[in-house]
Amino acid sequence: MPKNWTLKVDQYINANSKCIIATAHVDSFPTDLPLEPNIREPNLKSSTYKQIFDSLTTEPEKFFQRNNGIVLCVNKVKPKSKTELELEILQANEGGNDGVINGGHSVSAFEQARANKYDLSKARVKVSIHIGLSEDEAKDIALASNTSSPVDARSKVNARGDYQFIKHFLGRLENEEDIKFRIAYYQNQSGAPKSPHCNINHLIKLMNCLDRNKYNPDSKSRTKHPPVSNTPSLSDAERQRLLKLLPLLPKGLWIEQRLFKIIEEHITNPRKKGTIDLASIDPRKNTLLPDSRYSFGFGAPADIAMPIVAAYRVFLDENYNWLIPFDDFAEDFLQHLWNNYYRKYLVSEKLAGNTVGSKICRNPVIWDNLYVSAQSYLNQQLLKMVGSNNKREQLTLAN
Structure with missing residues (x-):
């Protein structure tokens, strides 16, 4: 059965029929979203992660401007209100490719900062939500997403399904x-x-x-x-x-x-x-x-x-x-x-x-x-x- 997550937002727009762009609250952002479409898992020892964590915890009110944002793939999006979006996600064993396509380091930083009791009430993050992508489309976005640290070639080969x-x-x-x-x-x-x-x-x-x-x-x-x-x-x-x-x-x-x-x-x-x-x-x-x-x-x-x-x-x-x-x-x-x-x-x-x-x-x-x-x-x-x-x-x- 598909799982649902709720995303609290300040506002959102329909960029097109298959993509929503939202300004989401970091303090309630769901950190247990699957990483299936991503081409690598976050490395909490990397300089990328440390920079994101420092930016988030030292000046949370400026995080929106400094962060590249998070890219998600979901099966369906249902607006619950003007400030809440319900995300329906198909798990991998259900044939889905839904979850975090890019931004795994940011999501991990959210989780760690909340665990350490940082006040993130003023922190916001841009979220691009793609709806109903095929496996190839999800992989294409994952491979094309800009990252601030290099992705090894093996990860890209894996993302294409070549293994x-x-x-x-x-x-x-x-x-x-x-x-x-x-x-x-x-x-x-x-x-x-x-x-x-x-x-x-x-x-x-x-x-x-x-x-x-x-x-x-x-x-x-x-x-x-x-x-x-x-x-x-x-x-x-x-x-x-x-x-x-x-x-x-x-x-x-x-x-x-x-x-x-x-x-x-x-x-x-x-x-x-x-x-x-x-x-x-x-x-x-x-x-x-x-x-x-x-x-x-x-x-x-x-x-x-x-x-x-x-x-x-x-x-x-x-x-x-x-x-x-x-x-x-x-x-x-x-x-x-x-x-x-x-x-x-x-x-x-x-x-x-x-x-x-x-x-x-x-x-x-x-x-x-x-x-x-x-x-x-x-x-x-x-x-x-x-x-x-x-x-x-x-x-x-x-x-």
Whole structure:
């Protein structure tokens, strides 16, 4: 059922048939309006919020002139009197896109100021109320609204709905596997950790690492290995490519969490007590992975698993099918890469005094070495399979 909120106003005008502009009272402004259409949640630690709060609480009578105002989207508006407007809002689960499109910081400032007993009786704010907007119209206004602090590209991509295919996939996975993912799709998202591993762009990087068609050192392509820079924008072609890679995402997440387990075991039982011999591993920090079952008591660069994950693309064919059943080789191959290459590489970087995690993870030499090692490992496994099949055929003929 739609919910109703009452807005106390000094006056209002019909700008057009679908928009009302009002001068609203701050001291009674509804601060529990949904933030569904907004492209980010307010950050109470940001300079933007602090400026709004200071302006509101020091000179509330001048707030109307100094504030950009609030933009709302509602399903219906019903004037109750000359000084009251009743706003009908459809919740997201009812198919609505109603709530605060722009001005979330201001609404949060209202709430905090009232909680701290500031006198806001003289404070007013301009409110633009759009009526019956479609989802695309609401997103268009949210993206176009001016803000006094930058909105990250990820938030804009999310506002356009370009992450929906990933959200739907993870939703199905949560139901099937009885797990919960903690993914930040937009700026200051409540309930989502700030760990870079839980950023939606991190998941896209993991999928990129398994794209053996786009990133293949054996081809004539200039791009030999996947980039680990952010990929905030998604074109139609990119979405189609990632849709093909999406079924591989659980494997990428598994490889990452298993690597973290191996690192945890290594630093828990070091050769020299009290020392960590791996570059870029910080025991003073913590790491959260996207799958909420996995948290670790050490900090590691967000990209640390990328070269390892990328090595697994050698085991995929051009249709992204595993040449060998994943469960038959995944653990053994990971141990092979760790013991013979990656651990030694991180130890050598630590001895050399290199501590910049992102630089360590982006060294093309280690990507090349892991890729070549994967090819050699695959060839050995295929030879074993051929040998096993030959023996089976000989036994069959003998019988």
